[in-house]
Amino acid sequence: MERMEALTNYYMTHNEDARLTSKHGMVEFLTTIHYVEKYLKPGMRILEIGAGTGRYSHYFAGQGYEVDAVELMECNIEVFKANTTPDEKITVQQGDAIDLQGIALEQYDITLLLGPMYHLYTEEDKRSAMSEAFRVTKRGGIVFAAYCNNDMTVYQFGFLRGGFQTGEHNELINFETFRLDSTPKEVFALYRQEDINQLMRHFSIQRLHYVGTDMLTHFIGGAVDAMDDETFALYMKYHLCICERPDMVGATNHMLDVFRKE
Secondary structure (H helix, E strand, O other): OHHHHHHHHHHHHOOHHHOOOOHHHHHHHHHHHHHHOOOOOOOOEEEEEOOOOOHHHHHHHHOOOEEEEEEOOHHHHHHHHHOOOOOOOEEEEEOEOOEOOOOOOOOEEEEEEOOHHHHOOOHHHHHHHHHHHHHOEEEEEEEEEEEEEHHHHHHHHHHHOOHHHHOOOHHHEEOOOOEEOOOHHHOOOEEOHHHHHHHHOOOOEEEEEEEEOOOOHHHHHHHHHOOOHHHHHHHHHHHHHHOOOOOOOOOOOEEEEEEEEO
16 A cells, blocks of 8 residues: 555656656667567567556557556546557556456466566565566567666765765665665665575576667767757767666666566
8 A cells, every 4th residue: 555655646746758768868768678688570469557647558559569557546547548649559548567457367468567566565565576477478578677876875865966965765774785775755766786696596587689779878868859860860979889788888877677478
């Protein structure tokens, strides 16, 4: 109940549908699309778990793919349905990532888990969501999971916005390791790659990519938004050159992990 109340308060007051539409917001979106399209083939079925308002689902439906979506928040589902066009082969139903009731075993070639891991606060729930994503994915299918980065939060909210000076949320910070705990009150669960590796050891999978989907874009968001199209294209080209580099991939707000189910 605490989780649902926190998510309802957040998504009723934030325009989730607009989050990926600015140039700096599009970096995350375009990077995710870039990696999904590496594995998409005609006729594949896609499931998006935690689809939000459907930015990704509608994009792939617009490319002619059959897409099913699951979303927890009713307010997001309303926007999702309003954005659906008659020619799209797309469905959306309300459901929770940790228990995908009604979805049978091994139905999908591509499964997108691009939002739920942001809002799961116990190891049990995190493992359940990942287990469900793999359960409904065909053997040999690809799962894409997204996470929020612990250390960019340290930079942005702790230092850039003065959170450590005000003492806000200091009870959730280990000042020896700078690991941040998360509760529904803070809305977003935070990860380091070591946390993801620990979670994924429970599953029979092959990691294909570990990607920083926006890198330092949020720190220079104003400059990115001011770019003309030619400069922005060059920025995206550079970004895609560095977003998997081991020496740089941790400098990102959002991470994308890409797995093949074995």
